[in-house]
Amino acid sequence: MEANQDFEFFNGKDKSRGSKTIGPSSAFHVNQHAWRYIEDLPIGAQFECGNFVFNSEEIVAFAEMYDPQHFHVSVESARETIFGGLISSSLHTLAACFGIFVRATSELKSVAGLRLRETEIPRPVRPGARIDVRAEWVAARRSRTRPNIGIVTVEGVALENGRDVVLRFGATFMVERRYHGE
Numbered sequence: 194m195e196a197n198q199d200f201e202f203f204n205g206k207d208k209s210r211g212s213k214t215i216g217p218s219s220a221f222h223v224n225q226h227a228w229r230y231i232e233d234l235p236i237g238a239q240f241e242c243g244n245f246v247f248n249s250e251e252i253v254a255f256a257e258m259y260d261p262q263h264f265h266v267s268v269e270s271a272r273e274t275i276f277g278g279l280i281s282s283s284l285h286t287l288a289a290c291f292g293i294f295v296r297a298t299s300e301l302k303s304v305a306g307l308r309l310r311e312t313e314i315p316r317p318v319r320p321g322a323r324i325d326v327r328a329e330w331v332a333a334r335r336s337r338t339r340p341n342i343g344i345v346t347v348e349g350v351a352l353e354n355g356r357d358v359v360l361r362f363g364a365t366f367m368v369e370r371r372y373h374g375e
Contacts, residue, residue, distance in 0.1 A: 229300045230371040231343030234330045242297035242326040242349070245289050247281050249320040255285040280317035286324070286360050287312060290351050293326040302369040304342060310363030318359050325352045331363075335370065343370045 249268065256265030260282035263270040271279040318324060328349040336342040345368050351360040 228302045230302050231333050231368040232371050234333050236330050236333055239329040242328055243293045244323055244325045246323050252281045256282050260284050276317055283314045286318050290326050294328055304367035306366045308365040313361040316359045322353050325355050341370055342367050
């Protein structure tokens with residue numbers, strides 16, 4: 194998988210949701226610390242995380258270990274399916290999307306994951322397709338039992354060549370709070 198380390202961010206409106214999209218310095222509210230906390234998350238803001246491309250060898254290697262269905266492990270067998278060719282396992286695509294998201298938010302003082310939300314897979318990912326990952330902070334609150342922790346929910350989308358949705362995903366996880374005396 195090739196990851197775009199030179200993350201390109203965009204400005205404007207995402208017509209599909211009407212939410213404001215933001216650039217790299219706006220993925221978090223600005224603070225003077227190296228770490229970002231739950232208070233720094235601009236709820237409702239969408240941001241670009243980066244992109245990746247799978248080649249055939251990567252698709253087959255992942256599938257042989259974790260999802261050995263014939264349309265993931267054999268180019269010849271995959272041609273005989275409704276897909277007409279090799280496709281990535283949705284687990285592989287989801288793992289790559291989360292990896293891109295985690296790298297894009299590496300300054301966030303994450304504690305642990307709590308829940309993966311429903312994942313939708315409307316289109317297969319084929320070798321050589323560039324997949325762009327976008328995310329949105331959708332909710333944040335204080336933990337009811339841990340005053341130093343907040344709970345954040347993110348929703349993400351993976352788009353082939355910036356257009357066609359191949360994956361929708363969501364997650365809820367714990368993030369440290371900067372202020373926890375309240």
